[in-house]
Amino acid sequence: MARKLDVINIGAPVSQTEPAMPSACETHGCGGADEQIVALPAFGIVTVDGHEITAEQIAEEMPHHPAARGEDAWRAAAQALVVRHLLLREAHNRSLSADSAVVQGKRATEDEALVKALLDNVVGEAVPTEEECARYYQANLHRFRTPTLYEASHILIEPEEGAGQDGWDAAEVQARTIIEAVADDPKAFSEAAREFSGCPSGQQNGSLGQIRRGELVEQVQLHIETTPTGSINREPVRSKHGWHVIRLDRIIDGRELPFEVAKDKIADLLEARSWTISAMQVVQSLAEKADIKGVVLDAPPIEHDQRQGTLAA
Structure with missing residues (x-):
């Protein structure tokens, strides 16, 4: 070399x-x-x-x-x-x-x-x-894995600008109302994302694509990982941008190289x-x-x- x-x-x-x-x-x-x-x-x-x-x-x-x-x-x-x-x-x-x-x-x-x-x-x-390389490989197998991927979608409900805590409370109520109305219906989720989401992803039915750990803010990432696959999380999650309604479609497990x-x-x-x-x-x-x-x-x-x-x- x-x-x-x-x-x-x-x-x-x-x-x-x-x-x-x-x-x-x-x-x-x-x-x-x-x-x-x-x-x-x-x-x-x-x-x-x-x-x-x-x-x-x-x-x-x-x-x-x-x-x-x-x-x-x-x-x-x-x-x-x-x-x-x-x-x-x-x-x-x-x-x-x-x-x-x-x-x-x-x-x-x-x-x-x-x-x-x-x-x-x-x-x-x-x-x-x-x-020597083989010994390092065996001692560090966790380093030689492809990352776990999460195929997820979200609907971002932003609080009204300047409305203070009342705006945040109203955004949370709207997020919970969407969760109740959509349940686990993918088509209903997509329609709600296009109509209500304040994120540009709303125009793609709320899709976030394939996500790996570290690509989203921590609160949203953890919420995705605790959502049952193929369903909507029954609790919205708050970030500094608003309240998120989370749907997890698929988990692609990492594999050992x-x-x-x-x-x-x-x-x-x-x-x-x-x-x-x-x-x-x-x-x-x-x-x-x-x-x-x-x-x-x-x-x-x-x-x-x-x-x-x-x-x-």
Whole structure:
């Protein structure tokens, strides 16, 4: 396997995005955090053996390290730049050349190519055996399953805007009235969805399509999973968008993937893990020999992905 560097990302928190509803319901029934704008603060001076990482460089790096607090983004950016400096300096000390490299379909910069050359030279490869892959597969069977799918529909009854609690109460009464009138009649449900639903899916008889866990807001997802197959849940469920009448048509159980299908991905994972540990050791060794001021490197994580071959520090 060709060794390609993906990410050197020191101290940056993992960003999370809210799950989204299927396309028919992009504007209803789903959560979504407002995008946060992080300020670009300036803290103390950061140096590596007297070489200053400037405030301007850190500010430019910060967008690659999103965080809830500006201080955290600043620290992650400063750490990443310190590590980049250490690796580039070591590459120059070893007289390594910046061979041409392509990352994400684009030619790498000279710095990216030098860092890649250093880590390729120092870390090398650790290709796992089939026996190691098989052991990982058996110990992690839950990771190698297709997701359970739920074919479901809903009718969204939105409260009247500006009506306060009275509007919510009226929406609940309407949802319960629909449940009583429709019972388990699919045709009646479809007609009610087209007539009353405030979700765009109403024009598709309320269909949400095939849903997997994580694609709907939690309240609605849990309600779907507790609804008997082929019926309407006798209780409506409330989300921030209104009251939902839920129908579950079918459950498609996930199935276990055979080892032969999973083994190549497992091999990539184990090789990447071995590479990551070795690369972290390289960085830690360089950091221990350097006089770093203004920021602390705490067990710097280095992520590696052979399939993409991208570098961002």
